[in-house]
Structure formats: C-alpha cells, structure tokens
Amino acid sequence: MEGLEQWKVLAEQWKKQAEKWSSQALEHIQAEKWSSQALEYIHQVPPEQIYAAIAILIFTSFLLILVRLFKRPKANTILLSGLSGSGKTLLFYQLRDGSSHQGTVTSMEPNEGTFVLHSEKSKNGKVNPVHLVDVPGHSRLRAKLDDFLPQAAGIVFVVDALEFLPNCRAASEYLYDILTKASVVRKKIPVLILCNKTDKVTAHSKEFIRKQLEKEIDKLRASRSAISAADIANDFTLGIPGEPFSFYQCQNKVTVAEASGLTGDISQVEQFIRDHVKS
Numbered sequence: 398m399e400g401l402e403q404w405k406v407l408a409e410q411w412k413k414q415a416e417k418w419s420s421q422a423l424e425h426i427q428a429e430k431w432s433s434q435a436l437e438y439i440h441q442v443p444p445e446q447i448y449a450a451i452a453i454l455i456f457t458s459f460l461l462i463l464v465r466l467f468k469r470p471k472a473n474t475i476l477l478s479g480l481s482g483s484g485k486t487l488l489f490y491q492l493r494d495g496s497s498h499q500g501t502v503t504s505m506e507p508n509e510g511t512f513v514l515h516s517e518k519s520k521n522g523k524v525n526p527v528h529l530v531d532v533p534g535h536s537r538l539r540a541k542l543d544d545f546l547p548q549a550a551g552i553v554f555v556v557d558a559l560e561f562l563p564n565c566r567a568a569s570e571y572l573y574d575i576l577t578k579a580s581v582v583r584k585k586i587p588v589l590i591l592c593n594k595t596d597k598v599t600a601h602s603k604e605f606i607r608k609q610l611e612k613e614i615d616k617l618r619a620s621r622s623a624i625s626a627a628d629i630a631n632d633f634t635l636g637i638p639g640e641p642f643s644f645y646q647c648q649n650k651v652t653v654a655e656a657s658g659l660t661g662d663i664s665q666v667e668q669f670i671r672d673h674v675k676s
Contacts, residue, residue, distance in 0.1 A: 569613035
C-alpha cells in the first residue's frame with residue numbers, strides 16, 4: 398500500500414511539472430508570435446518614420462537630462478549670522494518654538510533645523526517649513542557660513558543694539574565680508590540687518606546703527622583698496638567709486654529691522670523669512 402501511495406505522489410508531481418513545461422512552452426510560442434508581428438509591422442513602416450521616431454526619442458531624453466542637471470532645488474534656507482553674543486541662538490529658539498532662554502545663549506556649532514515657524518503653527522492651510530541655520534559668530538568658525546550659502550534664500554545679520562558701539566568695527570568687518578562674497582552678490586541673496594535687544598532703554602536705534610555701519614564699511618573700502626587694487630580677501634568691491642557708501646548701492650537688497658529675542662518681539666524677522674521662503 399505504501400508503495401502505491403508513493404507512486405501516486407510521484408505521478409501527481411510529474412503531472413504538475415508537465416503542466417508547468419506546457420505553460421512555459423505556450424508563453425514562449427506567444428512571445429515569438431508577438432515578436433514576429435512586431436518585426437512584420439516594423440518592416441511595413443517607412444524608414445523615414447522610424448528614423449524620425451528615434452530622433453524624437455533621443456531629443457526628448459536629452460532634454461530630460463538637461464532639466465535634471467540644471468534644475469536647482471528651491472532655496473528655503475535662512476542663515477542667522479553676526480558676532481558672538483548678538484543673540485542669534487536665542488532668536489533661533491524663538492523662531493522655532495517660542496521659547497525664551499534666560500541669560501546668555503551661545504553656540505560653537507551651527508544650530509540647524511527645518512520647521513514651521515512657531516507663530517505659523519496655528520495657521521490653517523499649507524505653510525512651508527523653513528530651514529534655519531544659526532552660524533556661530535566666533536571668528537574661527539565663521540567660515541561655516543560658506544557651507545550653507547548655496548541653499549540660502551536670505552541672510553539675517555544680527556547686531557547687538559545694546560553693545561553696538563564697542564563692537565561696531567568688528568560687526569562692520571564681518572558684514573563687509575558677507576556682502577562681498579561672490580555667491581551672495583551673484584545670487585543677490587537678500588540681507589536683513591537685525592538690530593536685536595531693542596527692548597532695552599539704552600539700545601541704539603536701527604537708523605543710528607545703519608549709519609554707523611555704512612561709515613565703517615566706507616572706511617573699510619578705502620583701507621582695503623589702498624592695500625591692493627584687487628581685493629584678494631573678497632570677491633567683489635562695494636559701492637560706487639567716489640561716493641560715500643550706502644547699503645542702497647549693494648547689488649542685493651539690504652534692509653534694517655528691529656527685534657527683541659528675549660521678549661519674543663520678532664515679527665519683522667518673521668516677515669523677512671516669509672517674504673523669501675514662500676508658502
């Protein structure tokens with residue numbers, strides 16, 4: 398009995414294998430039939446039409462390759478730059494989650510994040526997130542700014558309005574370096590000079606800060622041009638020769654605004670971000 402059962406199992410397996418081979422053979426025959434029909438159709442088509450179809454296919458493929466090569470991703474990065482102690486990191490936290498960090502907040506590495514601005518989280522409809530980067534203000538770490546410039550939609554240069562005069566020269570030099578960078582000039586990246594800590598009574602006004610920065614940058618233009626006719630340290634020169642420097646002479650748009658990262662009064666910087674990172 399056991400031998401009979403084994404023969405039945407083997408027979409069933411042979412049957413399934415035979416059906417499989419038969420199915421594969423039919424598929425092969427069908428494929429050959431389709432191939433033959435396709436070749437027959439191609440032979441009936443005039444050669445000129447075939448050449449034209451091939452040319453269109455090659456041209457379309459070439460265009461798609463070009464589009465992929467030259468299509469730039471939409472810039473959505475806003476860079477927070479400025480001297481150490483100007484309040485950049487506090488502004489980063491205010492923009493991200495509305496938090497107020499008491500005391501001095503410093504960063505030695507870039508703070509970076511992609512998020513919907515805290516003030517826009519309750520809005521209905523689609524709101525595009527912002528990629529915000531807080532670049533350290535220490536002189537040895539400022540070169541990190543260059544890593545993010547290719548994706549930058551705008552630069553916020555933060556100035557301490559409370560301790561502005563002692564830092565005016567250093568802030569002007571840093572701002573001069575930013576405004577003369579090739580990537581900033583060629584892409585016309587907008588710059589917002591943000592006068593922070595204006596909630597304090599002794600803070601300087603944005604008009605005073607603007608005028609003082611323009612005067613210092615005008616001196617820098619003269620001193621650096623005297624060293625070398627071709628400014629080696631910078632890619633472009635600023636302003637109009639023979640005229641006092643003004644931010645209005647820059648090829649990219651430079652504006653001045655006020656804020657207080659400590660109290661959360663940051664509406665002007667939020668407006669700058671939304672103007673340049675579209676929803």
